[in-house]
Amino acid sequence: MTKILIVLLIAFAFEAFGVITLKQGINVIGAAYTARKSEGLATWKNVLKLVGQWFTNKSVLLGLLLETIFFVLLQYLLGQRDVSFVWPLTAVSFVMTTLAAQFILHERVDAARWGGVTLIVLGAMLISYGEHNKEKVAPPIASQNSPPANNP
Numbered sequence: 001m002t003k004i005l006i007v008l009l010i011a012f013a014f015e016a017f018g019v020i021t022l023k024q025g026i027n028v029i030g031a032a033y034t035a036r037k038s039e040g041l042a043t044w045k046n047v048l049k050l051v052g053q054w055f056t057n058k059s060v061l062l063g064l065l066l067e068t069i070f071f072v073l074l075q076y077l078l079g080q081r082d083v084s085f086v087w088p089l090t091a092v093s094f095v096m097t098t099l100a101a102q103f104i105l106h107e108r109v110d111a112a113r114w115g116g117v118t119l120i121v122l123g124a125m126l127i128s129y130g131e132h133n134k135e136k137v138a139p140p141i142a143s144q145n146s147p148p149a150n151n152p
């Protein structure tokens with residue numbers, strides 16, 4: 001269980017920094033789009049430039065890489081534990097992402113948002129408690145007398 005929680009925390013760190021990095025890249029791209037729009041560039045040309053910048057902006061690409069690593073780690077976790085345990089716990093990533101938004105992006109996070117994050121953490125704790133108390137079922141043992149698999 002400890003290994004799963006460590007992998008989960010590492011995955012959340014990748015997810016949080018991925019979202020923050022994506023946001024930084026999108027801010028740059030959005031500002032360039034707005035500047036071109038105010039200069040009178042045709043909308044279709046501006047949109048094409050926007051899409052091109054999305055595929056070439058280093059922050060966007062790094063953010064996508066970090067999110068991909070998170071997704072791979074999530075697949076590993078889903079292979080190790082029940083979906084009903086792992087998936088709700090991904091909500092805990094809101095804590096890391098909110099902290100990163102506050103301290104890296106300098107976003108103002110008010111009491112209502114922190115209250116929501118607290119409720120998410122409490123829900124994750126209930127889920128974890130339920131997993132800890134779940135009855136352990138031994139996996140079925142393959143019988144030596146079972147017939148061989150059909151091979152075409």
